Amino acid sequence: MSFAWAKTYEPQTGFTKWIDEKLPLPRLVYNAIGAGYPVPRNLNYMWNFGVLAGFCLVLQIVTGVILAMHYAANTEVAFATTEHIMRNVNSGWLMRYAHANGASFFFIVIYLHIFRGLYYSSYKAPREMIWLLGVVIFLLMMATAFMGYVLPWGQMSFWGAKVITGLFGAIPLVGESLQIWLVGGFAPDNAALNRFFSLHFLLPFVIAGVVILHIWALHIPGSSNPTGIEVKQESDTVPFHPYYTAKDGFGLGVFLIAFTFMVFFLPNMLGHPDNYIEANPLSTPALIVPEWYFLPFYAILRAFTDDLTIPFTSIVLVQAKLLGVIAMFGSILVWFILPWLDKSPVRSGHYRPMFKKFFWFGFIPCMIVLFICGGAPAEQPYVLLSQIATAYYFLHFLVILPIVSQIEVPKPLPYSITEAVLGDKDVPGGTDGGGDDPRAAVKGLPGKSPDDGSLQPAE
Amino acid sequence: MSIRLGAIIAGLGIVGVLFFWSLLPGAINYAPPEKPAYYAFKEKPVAPEGGFSFEGPFGKWDYAQLQRGYQVYKEVCAACHSLKFVAFRNLSELGYSEAEVQAEAANWMVPGIDPVTGEATRVPGRPTDQFPSPYENDVQAAAANNNALPPDLSLMTKARKDGTNYVYSLISGYGEPDPEKLAAATEKGFEIPTGLYFNPYFANVNIAMAPPISIDGQVDYADGTEATIDQMSADVAAFLTWTAEPSLVKRKETGWPVLGFLLIATMLAFLSYKQIWAGLKPKKN
Numbered sequence: 001m002s003f004a005w006a007k008t009y010e011p012q013t014g015f016t017k018w019i020d021e022k023l024p025l026p027r028l029v030y031n032a033i034g035a036g037y038p039v040p041r042n043l044n045y046m047w048n049f050g051v052l053a054g055f056c057l058v059l060q061i062v063t064g065v066i067l068a069m070h071y072a073a074n075t076e077v078a079f080a081t082t083e084h085i086m087r088n089v090n091s092g093w094l095m096r097y098a099h100a101n102g103a104s105f106f107f108i109v110i111y112l113h114i115f116r117g118l119y120y121s122s123y124k125a126p127r128e129m130i131w132l133l134g135v136v137i138f139l140l141m142m143a144t145a146f147m148g149y150v151l152p153w154g155q156m157s158f159w160g161a162k163v164i165t166g167l168f169g170a171i172p173l174v175g176e177s178l179q180i181w182l183v184g185g186f187a188p189d190n191a192a193l194n195r196f197f198s199l200h201f202l203l204p205f206v207i208a209g210v211v212i213l214h215i216w217a218l219h220i221p222g223s224s225n226p227t228g229i230e231v232k233q234e235s236d237t238v239p240f241h242p243y244y245t246a247k248d249g250f251g252l253g254v255f256l257i258a259f260t261f262m263v264f265f266l267p268n269m270l271g272h273p274d275n276y277i278e279a280n281p282l283s284t285p286a287l288i289v290p291e292w293y294f295l296p297f298y299a300i301l302r303a304f305t306d307d308l309t310i311p312f313t314s315i316v317l318v319q320a321k322l323l324g325v326i327a328m329f330g331s332i333l334v335w336f337i338l339p340w341l342d343k344s345p346v347r348s349g350h351y352r353p354m355f356k357k358f359f360w361f362g363f364i365p366c367m368i369v370l371f372i373c374g375g376a377p378a379e380q381p382y383v384l385l386s387q388i389a390t391a392y393y394f395l396h397f398l399v400i401l402p403i404v405s406q407i408e409v410p411k412p413l414p415y416s417i418t419e420a421v422l423g424d425k426d427v428p429g430g431t432d433g434g435g436d437d438p439r440a441a442v443k444g445l446p447g448k449s450p451d452d453g454s455l456q457p458a459e
Numbered sequence: 460m461s462i463r464l465g466a467i468i469a470g471l472g473i474v475g476v477l478f479f480w481s482l483l484p485g486a487i488n489y490a491p492p493e494k495p496a497y498y499a500f501k502e503k504p505v506a507p508e509g510g511f512s513f514e515g516p517f518g519k520w521d522y523a524q525l526q527r528g529y530q531v532y533k534e535v536c537a538a539c540h541s542l543k544f545v546a547f548r549n550l551s552e553l554g555y556s557e558a559e560v561q562a563e564a565a566n567w568m569v570p571g572i573d574p575v576t577g578e579a580t581r582v583p584g585r586p587t588d589q590f591p592s593p594y595e596n597d598v599q600a601a602a603a604n605n606n607a608l609p610p611d612l613s614l615m616t617k618a619r620k621d622g623t624n625y626v627y628s629l630i631s632g633y634g635e636p637d638p639e640k641l642a643a644a645t646e647k648g649f650e651i652p653t654g655l656y657f658n659p660y661f662a663n664v665n666i667a668m669a670p671p672i673s674i675d676g677q678v679d680y681a682d683g684t685e686a687t688i689d690q691m692s693a694d695v696a697a698f699l700t701w702t703a704e705p706s707l708v709k710r711k712e713t714g715w716p717v718l719g720f721l722l723i724a725t726m727l728a729f730l731s732y733k734q735i736w737a738g739l740k741p742k743k744n
Contacts, residue, residue, distance in 0.1 A: 041739060083544045083614070086706070093706040094713070238739065246732040253725025260721060264714025265516055268617060276618035276703075277610075286662075305481045320481070327473065340462045379492040380485075387482040391474045398470025402463035 002031065003038045003222065005234040032219065038237035039244055040225035042421050046120075047223070048251035049113040055252060056106035057211065061204050063099040064148075067092075071151065073197035075190045078153035079278040097267040103145050104270045105259050107293035110138060119359055120228060121347040126221040128339040133214040135335045137207055142294070142332075144203040147196040149291055150188070154275030159288045161188040161196070167301075167328075170321040187281060227420045228347025229413055236417035287377055295374030296367055301328040302378055303390040327390065334397045341397065344405035346413065354408040358400055366392045499640070501659045504621050504628035507693040511623060513700065513708055516715075520701065520708050522554040527680055528698025529553060531691050534678050535671050536612060539604060541592035544613035545702050548586040552705060560586050567591060605654050607667030616696070616703040623700045628660040631692035633670040 009030040011017040020027055030036045070089050072081045085092035114134070117123055123131035146164060150157045165188060168179040184191025222231060231237055238244070262269065270292055274285050290298050304323035307316045349356045366389045373386035414420035512521040529550070532542070547564035551557065564584040569591040571582035584591070592611075594600035601608045616622030636657050641649075651657055655665040672678075672695075678686045700707065 080544070086704075087544065087549075093704075093710060097710075242735050243739075246728070246735045250725065250728040250732045253721060253728045257718065257721050257725060260714065260717050264710055264717065267710070273618050273620055273622065276614045303481065304477060306484055308476055308480050323476065323481075327477075330473070337462065337466065341466050343463065377492075380489055381491070384482065384485055384489065387477060387485065391477050391482070394470050394473045394477075398466040398473070402467055 002036065002219070003231065003234070003237065005237075006031075006038050007035050007239060009034075009036055032215065033245070034241045035239040037219065037222075037240040038231070038234075039223050039240050040231055040236060040417050041238045041243075042225050042227060042417050043223065043244070043247075044226050045251065046112070046116040046226075048248055049109050049116060051248040052109045052251060052255050053106065053113055054211065055255070056102060056109055057204065057207060059102050060099065060106060061208070063095050063102060064201070064204065066095050067099055068197075068201060071197075073151065073194050075153060075193055075279070078151065078193060082152040094263070097263045100271060101259065101262045101267060103148060104291070104293065105255070105262070106141070107145070109255070110141065111293070114138065118363070119349040120224060120226060121342060121344070121349070122224045123335075123339045124342065124347050125339065127218075127224060129217040129220075130214060131339060132336060133210055133217055135332065137210050137214060139332060140203055140207045140210065144200060144207065145291065145293065147200040147203075149275075150193065150196050151200060152275060153193065153279045155277045155279055155283075155285050156272045156275040156288070158188060158279035158281065159285055160290055161192060163288055164290075165192070167321075167325045170319065170325045172322070224347065225417060226348055226350065227414055227417060228351065229417060229420075232416050233418065289375055292371075292375070295372075296370035297328050297331060297374070299370040299374035299386040300331050300390045300393065301325065302374075303327065303383070303387045305383060305387075327394075331390075331393060334394070338397065338401075342401045342405045344408060344410065346410040351411040351413055352404075352408055353411065354404045355401075358396065358404060362392060362400070363396050366396065499644075500662055500664045501628070501632075504624040504660055505632075506624045507627055507631075507689060507696075511693070511697055511700070513697070514623075516711055518708060518711055520553075521697065523682055523684075524694050524697045525553045525701050526555075527678075527682065527684060527691075528694040528696070528701075530681060531672070531678050531695040532612070532698055535691075536695065537590075537593060539593060539600070539609040539668075540612045541594075541609075542590035542613050542702060543592065543611050544589070546587060546589050547584055549705060551586075553701070557586075564588060605667055609668070612699055612702065614703045616700045618703075622703065623696050625660065626699055627692050627696035629658060629666075630672055630695065631688055632660045633658050633673075636664075 009020070009024075009027040011020045011026070016026060019025065027036075067085060070081060070085045070092065072078060082096070085096050087093075089095070117131060117134070146160070150161045165179060165183045168182055169175045171178060180186060183189075184195060222237075225231075272289065289295070301324040304320045304327060307320045308318040308323060309316050344352060344355065346352055349359055369385055369389040370393065373382045373389065376382040512519055512524065532540075547560055547567070550560050550563060555563065564586050567584040567588075567590065568581035569584040569588045571580060572578070573580045581591075592600070594603065597608055616626055619625040633656060636651075636659075651665055655667055656669055657664060658666045672688050672691050675685075675687050677688075678691055680686050684690060704710075
């Protein structure tokens with residue numbers, strides 16, 4: 001798919017013509033991330049993170065495959081082979097630090113990517129499928145990162161694995177058997193480490209597959225943009241290459257500066273010292289914490305401190321642990337129905353005064369509180385704070401967004417992307433590549449005047 | 460509409476369960492965490508005067524200090540602690556020549572096999588061998604140390620918060636408890652168990668390790684440096700930082716050219732971004 005004015009690939013040399021007939025891979029790339037993909041001209045820097053996430057995935061796969069050449073998934077030697085990589089493998093320390101910090105940066109990038117989607121409502125029609133696939137990618141990433149953290153077989157690896165696999169034990173009736181089956185024993189041991197390594201190697205390629213679907217789905221309606229209004233005319237877009245390849249190149253440079261700074265100067269800052277102690281099933285660390293990127297969800301898990309009982313009796317309906325597990329998984333699964341919860345016809349948070357307030361003064365502080373509480377010991381006042389923040393989290397998505405989208409009066413939207421960028425200079429010939437007078441060229445939706453522009457689907 | 464109605468009901472349900480069964484009982488019985496009855500340890504270790512040469516983004520090893528630290532490890536720590544991830548050949552990184560490394564390795568007896576009888580025995584080390592544990596196994600190690608297992612030191616400075624300063628503080632920080640604080644803690648039931656030693660930098664202030672460095676001049680430094688307790692503690696902390704991360708200085712040295720390259724490349728990327736987008740600005744007319 002593309003807009004009518006998208007450039008088409010024209011092979012120039014004999015060789016590219018030959019390739020184009022047999023396997024039009026250059027054409028595919030040209031249409032996906034080349035000049036053949038018209039993109040709204042008004043994307044801000046928040047739109048850099050998709051490309052950066054793709055870079056992170058490649059970085060993790062490359063460093064990970066190299067690490068796997070020197071690592072052995074056996075509880076007897078896993079910790080020692082990790083140290084072998086750090087000490088004896090040429091540049092092994094660089095590979096391992098890049099991989100460990102690469103995971104953290106992957107999550108930083110993906111969180112910004114998700115927050116961009118939440119603020120600009122990138123999940124709304126016609127882009128629901130992109131969002132749904134994105135949530136699938138995020139879930140796969142969480143599984144991959146969790147299993148990767150277990151591989152060095154340090155203290156936090158082992159005890160983190162024990163806590164997280166223990167969650168399955170909360171499921172009624174089958175929980176215990178399921179947990180033993182999944183872990184391959186009563187506690188994480190060699191069987192668990194081996195299957196975690198196997199899956200940790202497999203899942204990134206599954207992620208890569210879903211990423212292809214994610215990008216494919218993106219190319220059907222085209223990229224969203226900060227105004228949230230759809231592309232109407234050629235002057236609203238620029239070709240991805242060279243405009244956004246250049247901008248993403250700059251974004252990648254900034255990302256790499258931050259990333260290499262961490263790798264070379266503070267490589268252990270985001271890690272936990274306890275993971276440099278070899279796993280010892282007989283010695284529990286004082287405070288078991290997951291990697292920083294799981295802390296908000298860990299806080300939701302621990303927010304449910306008491307069983308759900310029938311009031312004034314001691315009959316337990318649902319155990320606290322199961323409530324926490326349901327809430328933790330639910331906190332992400334709720335994203336799957338998000339496109340149908342927020343029905344406001346306006347996409348961008350810029351033009352939604354109520355939504356904007358709840359986003360910046362409700363949702364963002366709520367995530368920060370959850371993040372802090374997830375890393376704190378399970379004692380007051382952190383328990384109370386995490387409970388309040390957890391309550392807000394669910395209220396935000398399940399109650400506030402549906403109601404706000406019903407009662408909110410959005411601000412007036414610009415007529416077109418070009419107008420948003422150039423103001424009243426949106427006239428024929430106002431810019432290079434500008435089209436005809438948009439008001440004449442664009443058809444309105446049935447029963448609406450063309451001036452009421454925002455929701456018009458791209459033709 | 461029905462999906463949103465369902466969501467609102469589900470959302471209120473989850474929050475209701477959280478509020479009435481967890482949050483409200485917790486808030487009613489709100490109790491800040493009780494301070495356990497112990498003598499509070501010093502969470503923040505101190506640094507030796509002048510810090511360490513390898514700290515900071517331009518840090519370099521002080522090879523003389525590392526060699527002194529190795530001497531302290533060899534003459535003091537090695538009596539109980541292993542260093543299993545370090546090989547004798549690694550000592551060449553401390554400035555020892557190949558012959559010196561070979562001679563040094565031969566001073567250590569490593570587990571081996573008697574070439575005649577085939578029985579397990581100890582043989583002189585070679586540069587390719589790892590540092591041996593002073594004990595045959597963990598059980599023997601614990602039995603010889605009042606049931607406390609002396610941890611391997613290879614990664615010690617990375618396995619503790621602010622590890623280098625922690626090791627320095629711990630070794631040089633033995634002393635007597637502050638009488639006032641001790642009296643206050645004793646009231647709550649704190650006592651120093653027999654066989655343990657008071658050390659304010661250890662997490663529960665009672666450490667099984669006897670003060671390893673107790674008198675000035677305990678080690679006779681080969682390079683003539685005055686072996687004060689402070690000096691020996693700093694030296695061994697530096698040495699253990701090297702064992703924990705031999706690539707530390709190389710890492711920082713590699714980082715600068717990489718950062719420099721990326722800064723220039725990013726600047727160029729920014730300029731080309733601006734150049735490419737310049738044509739999209741409104742024409743001046």
